[in-house]
Amino acid sequence: MAIDAATVRKVANLARIRVAEDKVETLAAELSGILTWIEQLNEVDTEGVAPMASTEAVSLPMRDDVVTDGGDPAKVLANAPKSDRGFFVVPKVVE
């Protein structure tokens, strides 16, 4: 499947990655090449095959619903680009 410039812009938007306008065509060609190569999967008959998202047969384990961690804001904020009085400082979200 060929990816055009508009699709690159859309995907970059979904991925929240800025793509410079002069790089869009190159990226379209690269992604098209990869997706065309991937399309050989259509040769495989997968009629009635259940999708396999995990290699483990077991269902996920349950645990008691109790607090096991937390209560240490200093640790949580230790790597924050910006923080103030125990809070993350983030750009304005609501206009």
Place this chain on the structure above:
Amino acid sequence: MSELTGLTLKDALAGLKSRRFSAVELAKAHLEAIAAARPLNAYVLETPEKALAMAEASDARLKAGGGGRLEGASLGVKDLFCTEGVRSTAGSRILGEFKPTYESTVTANLWRDGAVMLGKLNMDEFAMGSSNETSAFGPVVSPWRSRGSNRPLTPGGSSGGSAAAVAADLALAATATDTGGSIRQPASFTGTVGIKPTYGRCSRWGIVAFASSLDQAGPLAKTVEDAAILLTSMSGHDPKDSTSLPQEVPDFASFAGRSVKGLRVGVPKEYRAEGMPTEIETLWAQGVAWLKDAGCEVVDVSLPHTKYALPAYYIIAPAEASSNLARYDGMRYGLRVDGPTLFDTYAETRAAGFGEEVRRRVMIGAYVLSAGYYDAYYLKALKVRRRIADDFSSAFEKVDALLTPTAPSAAFGLGDNTADPIAMYLNDVFTVTVNLAGLPGLSLPAGLDAQGLPLGLQLIGRALDEGTLFQLASAIEKAADFRAKPEPWWRASPEAAR
């Protein structure tokens, strides 16, 4: 160079236990070797103070007659493992100077057993790469060179720093991770032993996530037994990782050297890549002959969906990566590049923080998961994944393990494959099947090509049957008697090495 760095992990542990040398002496010898090997770019962070403090504590425990199963052993840690208070970058600019406030379970297990950390090892950014060239710190240069050539070669990837460090005696052994071949292909390229264990053997807690249904930690080491010793310590159930298997961990080293008589080994005819050097075919046949000599029964098997593993992987892994890497939003840790709006801040931060290959994969992931394409790509890939796993299940009804080449070539030159992403992806053609099926796979050095570069063979086993792999690998190791070491060209002068 000190002879201490040339020891195997097993011999070093014996020497420490018998007090022939101290953990501090061992750590110092390695730290000197590391300082003299900076042209290799294997370590992205050296932690000499931490190493010496840990070694002193080990010496105190050894002196008191105690000590864990890795007491005093000098190890390197791939920079994908979070280490408390020690910068952990995943080879990415986006994590910047990130210092975790917690320790990954796997590394915590190593320190529990007395190991000493020398530093953090270079890797492809977020483990996405097969040559170490996507690292924000620049590529690792392999300690190996083609005969009569100065051309820099790749140590493989993504665990290139781990493999180079072990091959160049800059650590007794190292931790690594493998999502599509990132332990085994570097092992093959550098003449080292690496195993990706069964999915769920090692906890993923505290390992920076790439593709969560495929990621597994494992060791890179100098010998089969060393890999077994390290894997025993790394493994174990961890309630903090819901996919960690609640299974007993055997003493893997006890399998090395056991007779392989009567074991049935399959040779899958599909593991022949187009343009694969005849030397690799020959080595594979030699591996079969060694196993037959040791008493194995070798039979042909078929894994018909092998060629579809790589394209399926390049949907599944980027899809999981695009989801996992959504956390790098510039708000809670790492890089933030401010823009006029919140959206701009996200987009600028991620454009500046992620390298080219990571951006490419995150975008492929976003595409195959997007409305209208999910069924055609992602769901299709998950169905093909089932086909691949079923191929293995059928084969393991007839055989106990499989023998294949590890990689379709020997190490290539830095820069050789960077222009063509698919050419780079094809490096993992023989290793990626195992990740999709969740099985254990081990690579060990079996010979040199005409250029004097190492070539590896891969053993694939049933889920949770790493023991059989160690058993078979030690039989091949004994027959191959691989002793080649790279010439230490990176040590500019004898003085620099002291």
